[in-house]
Amino acid sequence: MQVGLVGKPNVGKSTLFVALTMHPVDIGPYPFTTISANRGVGAVRIECPHVEKGVPCAPKHGTCMDGMRYVPVEVIDVAGLVPNAHEGRGLGNRFLDDLRQATVLIHVIDASGSTDAEGNPVDIGEHDPLEDMRFLEEEIAYWIKGIIEDGWKRLARKVETEGRRPSEALAERLSGLGVSERDCAMAMRHVGLDEHPTRWSDEDLLALARAVREVSKPILVAANKADIAPEDMLRRLTSVKGYTVIPISADYELALKRAAKAGLIKYRPGDPMFEVMDEVKLTSPQRRALERIREFMERHGGTGVQVALETAVYRLARRIVVFPVEDENKWTDKEGNVLPDAFLLKEGSTALDLAYKVHTDLGRGFIRAIDGRTHRVLGADHPLSHGDVIKIVARA
Ligand SMILES: Nc1nc2c(ncn2[C@@H]2O[C@H](COP(=O)(O)OP(=O)(O)O)[C@@H](O)[C@H]2O)c(=O)[nH]1
Numbered sequence: 427m428q429v430g431l432v433g434k435p436n437v438g439k440s441t442l443f444v445a446l447t448m449h450p451v452d453i454g455p456y457p458f459t460t461i462s463a464n465r466g467v468g469a470v471r472i473e474c475p476h477v478e479k480g481v482p483c484a485p486k487h488g489t490c491m492d493g494m495r496y497v498p499v500e501v502i503d504v505a506g507l508v509p510n511a512h513e514g515r516g517l518g519n520r521f522l523d524d525l526r527q528a529t530v531l532i533h534v535i536d537a538s539g540s541t542d543a544e545g546n547p548v549d550i551g552e553h554d555p556l557e558d559m560r561f562l563e564e565e566i567a568y569w570i571k572g573i574i575e576d577g578w579k580r581l582a583r584k585v586e587t588e589g590r591r592p593s594e595a596l597a598e599r600l601s602g603l604g605v606s607e608r609d610c611a612m613a614m615r616h617v618g619l620d621e622h623p624t625r626w627s628d629e630d631l632l633a634l635a636r637a638v639r640e641v642s643k644p645i646l647v648a649a650n651k652a653d654i655a656p657e658d659m660l661r662r663l664t665s666v667k668g669y670t671v672i673p674i675s676a677d678y679e680l681a682l683k684r685a686a687k688a689g690l691i692k693y694r695p696g697d698p699m700f701e702v703m704d705e706v707k708l709t710s711p712q713r714r715a716l717e718r719i720r721e722f723m724e725r726h727g728g729t730g731v732q733v734a735l736e737t738a739v740y741r742l743a744r745r746i747v748v749f750p751v752e753d754e755n756k757w758t759d760k761e762g763n764v765l766p767d768a769f770l771l772k773e774g775s776t777a778l779d780l781a782y783k784v785h786t787d788l789g790r791g792f793i794r795a796i797d798g799r800t801h802r803v804l805g806a807d808h809p810l811s812h813g814d815v816i817k818i819v820a821r822a
């Protein structure tokens with residue numbers, strides 16, 4: 427799965443991208459890498475089951491820091507977006523491609539209001555970030571509407587004369603977005619559209635596009651620059667109905683990761699607070715900067731950055747983490763590595779889904795699965811839970 431960072435210029439997308447994809451410690455032969463300039467690997471946290479076992483784990487991907495497992499997830503810094511981009515002013519092919527691939531979007535906004543609608547710097551509070559929140563949703567809805575309505579009238583007539591389901595025709599159109607027929611049917615129901623697409627108005631199509639956007643591209647709003655944003659603005663943004671908004675400071679998260687890398691502080695990404703390693707090693711500007719960060723973290727329970735990513739992945743994209751193992755007693759692979767893998771799966775994924783994810787052969791030869799904790803036998807249809815440790819038994 428991929429998480430796309432979107433938003434107008436100068437809100438802090440690139441800062442957030444670097445903060446999310448930089449890792450404070452070297453983690454051996456499988457580092458968190460930057461795939462290309464705007465693609466990198468971040469991670470979501472889960473308490474590592476190795477703690478229950480009392481033996482250290484050996485992650486093949488990602489890492490584990492003091493019992494906290496960091497599971498890799500791809501992050502894309504999507505090109506900047508400006509108002510009315512769907513009319514062709516800024517929606518480049520790369521943008522659309524990135525957008526298509528993203529499972530969930532993090533909309534980075536400037537909560538301090540110090541960038542105007544186009545992303546030019548203005549005084550703090552001069553621009554209302556709430557406008558940006560609405561604008562992005564509309565922008566994506568218009569883009570989806572554009573995909574639906576291209577040659578739609580003819581298709582609608584054809585669908586009616588052939589007696590096909592409109593939801594099926596819609597899903598074909600939107601397959602590039604990863605929208606299923608079920609999603610389309612749900613969106614149609616949501617808007618109250620009937621089975622006669624020739625009667626759907628322009629307004630109906632826009633409403634439909636909005637509903638499709640909701641199911642196919644959930645958006646988490648990261649209220650960035652919270653470190654310089656007025657408190658009442660943050661309160662206002664986080665209380666808007668229908669939006670998931672998390673105040674963050676990408677700047678502070680980046681500063682902490684750099685300080686941790688330099689050995690100045692101890693900080694695991696997502697921790698509510700950092701710890702200074704050696705007070706005397708800090709220069710006075712460093713000390714002052716860390717003091718400001720400490721004060722912010724005390725008020726917000728952290729920098730918000732890691733929590734924002736996890737909310738997008740776990741809550742909006744509905745992902746769970748599952749640990750496949752070869753040995754259900756020792757929780758190891760063939761080489762004896764403890765809990766080597768951690769997979770992100772869709773909520774509702776079954777034991778058979780996991781088998782296919784590990785290896786196609788394991789899926790094809792699936793016999794049963796075994797829960798590593800309870801040692802119960804699980805059938806192919808058994809839905810997995812977040813944090814499960816699972817052994818798959820398959821024909822060779
Ligand atoms: N105060 C503050 N400034 C930030 C924060 N994140 C980014 N910035 C600043 O905002 C400006 C634009 O950042 P950048 O990441 O290039 O934005 P992008 O155009 O959206 O990629 C830079 O001057 C950053 O230092 C933050 O959390 N707090």
Ligand SMILES: [Mg+2]
Nearest residue numbers: 436439440441
């Ligand atoms: Mg940028």
